[in-house]
Amino acid sequence: MSQYKCQFWCKPHNKASVTCVDCGDFVFDNIAFLCKLCSERQHQKHQEHKLVPIEEYLKMSKSLTKSVIEEHKAQETSKSVLLVDDCETLCIKDVKQLAESLNMTHDMPVNVLSIFGNTGDGKSHTLNHLFFGGKEVFATSSSQKPGTIGMWVAYDSTSNTLVIDTEGLLGVSSNLNRRTRLLLKILALSDVALYRTRAERLHNDMFVFLKDASNVYCEHFSSELESVLEKHNIDVPLCKLGPKVVVIHETQYTDTLDCNSETILTDDQKALGSSDKPSLQRAEEEITSRFLALGEYPKAFSKIRYVGVKSGKQPTDFDLIREAVLEELNSSSIRNRKCIAVIMETLQVLNSKFSNTISPRPLSTFSDQFFRCPTLCLTCGDQCKLSVSHEGKHSPSSTYCRYQHLHKNRVYICGKCYQNGDRSEVMTKSYEEGESPWSGLAKLAWSGYVIECDKCGVIYRSRQYWYGNKPPELDSVRTEIVHVWPGEESRPENIGRYVLDQIYSVSETIGQYSAGPTQVVSDWITDQVAPPYWVPNHLISNCNSCRKEFVPLAQKHHCRACGNGFCSDCSAQSKPVPWRGWGYEPVRVCDKCFDSTDEELTEEYLAADITAWKVTECLKTAASVVKSVVEVPASMVTDSVRPDYWVPDVDIIECYQCKSPITQDKHHCRGCGQGFCSGCTTSKRPVPDRGWTYPVRVCDTCSLML
Numbered sequence: 001m002s003q004y005k006c007q008f009w010c011k012p013h014n015k016a017s018v019t020c021v022d023c024g025d026f027v028f029d030n031i032a033f034l035c036k037l038c039s040e041r042q043h044q045k046h047q048e049h050k051l052v053p054i055e056e057y058l059k060m061s062k063s064l065t066k067s068v069i070e071e072h073k074a075q076e077t078s079k080s081v082l083l084v085d086d087c088e089t090l091c092i093k094d095v096k097q098l099a100e101s102l103n104m105t106h107d108m109p110v111n112v113l114s115i116f117g118n119t120g121d122g123k124s125h126t127l128n129h130l131f132f133g134g135k136e137v138f139a140t141s142s143s144q145k146p147g148t149i150g151m152w153v154a155y156d157s158t159s160n161t162l163v164i165d166t167e168g169l170l171g172v173s174s175n176l177n178r179r180t181r182l183l184l185k186i187l188a189l190s191d192v193a194l195y196r197t198r199a200e201r202l203h204n205d206m207f208v209f210l211k212d213a214s215n216v217y218c219e220h221f222s223s224e225l226e227s228v229l230e231k232h233n234i235d236v237p238l239c240k241l242g243p244k245v246v247v248i249h250e251t252q253y254t255d256t257l258d259c260n261s262e263t264i265l266t267d268d269q270k271a272l273g274s275s276d277k278p279s280l281q282r283a284e285e286e287i288t289s290r291f292l293a294l295g296e297y298p299k300a301f302s303k304i305r306y307v308g309v310k311s312g313k314q315p316t317d318f319d320l321i322r323e324a325v326l327e328e329l330n331s332s333s334i335r336n337r338k339c340i341a342v343i344m345e346t347l348q349v350l351n352s353k354f355s356n357t358i359s360p361r362p363l364s365t366f367s368d369q370f371f372r373c374p375t376l377c378l379t380c381g382d383q384c385k386l387s388v389s390h391e392g393k394h395s396p397s398s399t400y401c402r403y404q405h406l407h408k409n410r411v412y413i414c415g416k417c418y419q420n421g422d423r424s425e426v427m428t429k430s431y432e433e434g435e436s437p438w439s440g441l442a443k444l445a446w447s448g449y450v451i452e453c454d455k456c457g458v459i460y461r462s463r464q465y466w467y468g469n470k471p472p473e474l475d476s477v478r479t480e481i482v483h484v485w486p487g488e489e490s491r492p493e494n495i496g497r498y499v500l501d502q503i504y505s506v507s508e509t510i511g512q513y514s515a516g517p518t519q520v521v522s523d524w525i526t527d528q529v530a531p532p533y534w535v536p537n538h539l540i541s542n543c544n545s546c547r548k549e550f551v552p553l554a555q556k557h558h559c560r561a562c563g564n565g566f567c568s569d570c571s572a573q574s575k576p577v578p579w580r581g582w583g584y585e586p587v588r589v590c591d592k593c594f595d596s597t598d599e600e601l602t603e604e605y606l607a608a609d610i611t612a613w614k615v616t617e618c619l620k621t622a623a624s625v626v627k628s629v630v631e632v633p634a635s636m637v638t639d640s641v642r643p644d645y646w647v648p649d650v651d652i653i654e655c656y657q658c659k660s661p662i663t664q665d666k667h668h669c670r671g672c673g674q675g676f677c678s679g680c681t682t683s684k685r686p687v688p689d690r691g692w693t694y695p696v697r698v699c700d701t702c703s704l705m706l
Contacts, residue, residue: 078137080154080165083347086173088182088355090348091150095341102155102162109337111161111329114186116209117196119146119168122316126196126248129318130325131156131163138165146171151186159329162343164190169209177358185350187213188221189343190243192328193301197247200254207290210245214298217242221350222300242300244328247287248321249308256308257283283308303328377483379404384485394485407484408644412477414453426453426477427691451476531580533563540565545590561593645673645690655680657699671702 081101082091092098099106115123124138124147131137137154141147152165166186173179187193195206222242249256283306291297298304307324309317373384375394384390385397403410417424428449435443448462451472460476463469473479530536535544540556542549544564550556557571558564560582573594574586652666652675660677667681668674670692676699683703684695698706 078132078135078154078156080137080139080152082150083153083164084151084182084185084351086150086167086175086179086182088178088185088351090351092344095344098153098340098344102153104155104340106341107339109160109339110155110343111159111191111337112164112189112343113161113192113194113325113329114164114166114190115194115196116166116183116187117168117194118205119171121168121196121198123168123194123196124148124165126194126316126318126321127154127163127165129316130322131159131161151182159326160337161329162340169205175358181354181358184213184216184221185347185354187243188217188350189346192325193243193245194325195245195247196250198250198252200251202247202249202257202290204294206247207294210298210301210304211291211294211296214242214300217300220354227349242302244303244305244331245298245301246305246307246325246328249306250316251308251310252312254310256310257286257306375485377401377485379407379409379484382483394483396483401481401483403481404484409482409484411480411482412451412472413480414456414459415476415478416456416459417453418478422455424453424455426451426459429693432458433693530558531563533580534558535563535565537565543567543570545570545592557588559590559593560587561589561596564590566590643673643690647673647675649675651675657701667697669699669702670696671698671706674699 079102081098083098084090092101095106098104099108104110115127117123122140124140127138128134128136128140132154138152139147146168148165148167150167154163154165155161156163164186166183167173167179169180169183195210197203197206284304287304287306288297305324305328307321309320311317371387373386373388373390373394375384376382377396380398380401382396382398382401384394386395401409412426412428414424414426429452430449431443432450432452447464448469450458450462451460452458460472462472535558537556540550543566545566546569548567550567555568556565557568559566559571560577560580571588571590573589573591575589575594576582576584577587577589577593578584579598646668649666652662654661655677656669656674657676657680662675662677665678666675667678669676669681670687670690671685681697681699683698683700685698685703685706686693686695687698687702687706
């Protein structure tokens with residue numbers, strides 16, 4: 001019987017000489033073929049076991065002889081074939097070729113078991129001893145080069161299992177990312193997945209690998225697996241679709257998570273009520289806590305079991321591991337066995353869908369995230385590319401961002417500077433740099449806002465012409481969407497509030513210094529838009545007809561025909577004056593022009609450009625403009641032009657500084673935007689960060705900081 005080999009600790013080539021009649025610690029129908037050395041090790045504390053030579057035992061158990069011999073013959077003929085190479089290329093083209101290579105039938109239902117782990121941890125060696133009696137079905141290597149490259153598969157007829165050996169993690173590979181993706185495909189095929197480690201303490205890379213594999217399985221693989229199973233009318237609940245994971249943890253000096261977590265109890269111990277349930281629970285709780293420390297538990301796996309073996313200086317006790325693995329393979333909670341046709345089709349589907357080119361660049365040991373500034377853009381989430389605690393402004397890693405109205409992150413770039421290769425950011429302003437507020441208010445009212453560049457000067461005015469004005473984006477500026485970082489304020493848009501402030505200022509001036517300045521402003525505005533043939537207001541001191549002197553508040557009227565100044569009594573007539581460009585609607589004329597014929601007036605006066613005056617004729621005086629705005633409900637006007645950072649008026653109940661109640665005269669600090677009483681906002685300072693380039697009202701606190 002020399003053809004039988006030792007099935008335990010020693011090397012496979014040792015010949016078996018004895019067996020134990022009563023020992024039930026081994027597979028193969030409770031028969032353990034041992035050499036003398038292994039029998040002494042195994043039974044040195046069990047003298048009650050009966051050891052007999054193999055030949056004698058086979059004569060005693062003729063009924064078992066045939067099955068034992070068949071199993072050994074199956075082990076002798078078992079072999080592994082390369083299913084997928086390291087480039088993710090299928091080496092087995094169809095089900096028929098796979099069945100012939102493994103001596104199977106294509107409709108044979110089998111379980112699928114795979115093994116994972118770091119390179120050098122003995123994955124192939126473990127599979128050889130668990131399923132093939134120690135025969136080197138899967139190649140092992142005693143050199144620094146790995147024994148397994150790609151995905152190898154073999155068939156174990158005893159457990160009716162398709163066994164898959166994989167390439168080790170952390171090993172040298174031409175494309176680490178591609179190898180990892182192949183491992184995830186194998187994991188998706190498996191009913192039971194073994195994770196083999198010989199680390200004295202469980203490393204974090206195992207938990208990270210299983211957690212990430214679970215996320216990928218749920219997000220990308222589960223739908224593909226469901227469609228294949230549904231096609232073959234295989235009903236599997238979603239909770240059982242994922243594989244079981246058995247963590248095989250072998251140590252030499254260190255205790256496992258619980259050294260008794262997988263102790264096999266004897267009949268006497270069970271009779272006395274001994275139980276290993278608390279130990280199993282402690283091991284499971286420890287595994288769970290390690291996963292939760294990473295942020296989540298791998299929900300894709302139907303079960304995670306821990307098997308701890310402390311070998312010391314002795315060879316690995318595969319018997320303990322084998323029992324746990326076979327228990328999971330034969331468990332009723334596992335997915336039903338599938339024929340190799342379904343398995344092959346599933347692999348083809350996954351390999352076809354997830355076969356795109358993947359970058360070989362491995363992850364850096366020292367991740368860039370360790371040293372980069374963690375600040376993110378508020379609008380697009382892009383991270384600053386500068387170092388942690390850098391000085392100055394943040395710098396985005398991407399030049400593109402998206403617009404959000406909340407942050408107003410659209411800016412103007414001067415078009416002329418951009419064409420010259422420079423980048424000059426500009427913004428809308430109420431008046432030109434160095435211009436007086438009074439003059440700026442008048443120009444703003446009639447010519448609109450301006451866009452001024454520090455290098456090119458005024459590049460745009462919104463109402464430069466009375467009609468046909470183009471938007472600034474067409475010719476004058478170039479728009480860009482910029483990043484917004486925490487701590488930065490949104491882009492100031494204070495033109496509306498500036499106009500309102502200036503109107504209030506003009507209104508207060510009129511109230512304090514009588515109505516004299518009102519007429520001055522009215523005369524000045526009238527002269528700016530009057531037709532060229534009109535006599536300027538500042539030259540008119542008497543009525544051109546009755547010679548009546550104009551007092552400061554007296555209303556001056558121009559005849560639309562001759563252009564001279566008259567009082568109300570001498571210019572009460574109206575008639576069409578088409579030759580002056582006023583059309584055929586009756587307009588104000590003096591008594592002399594009213595009595596003259598059209599032919600006389602046509603010969604005496606020439607036509608003039610009066611477009612500007614026709615547009616503004618309804619605005620009688622500057623004071624009336626001020627009055628019409630001020631009479632609008634204050635809350636409506638204020639809210640319509642309120643900057644984004646200002647607290648709304650309705651929310652201001654008391655002064656932000658002195659906490660005194662406020663019912664009237666609510667004032668906003670242009671720096672912080674809070675509401676204050678008059679006594680706490682007596683200072684004026686420019687606030688350029690908020691867009692206020694001239695002195696404006698600020699609170700006492702902001703006054704000290706500016």
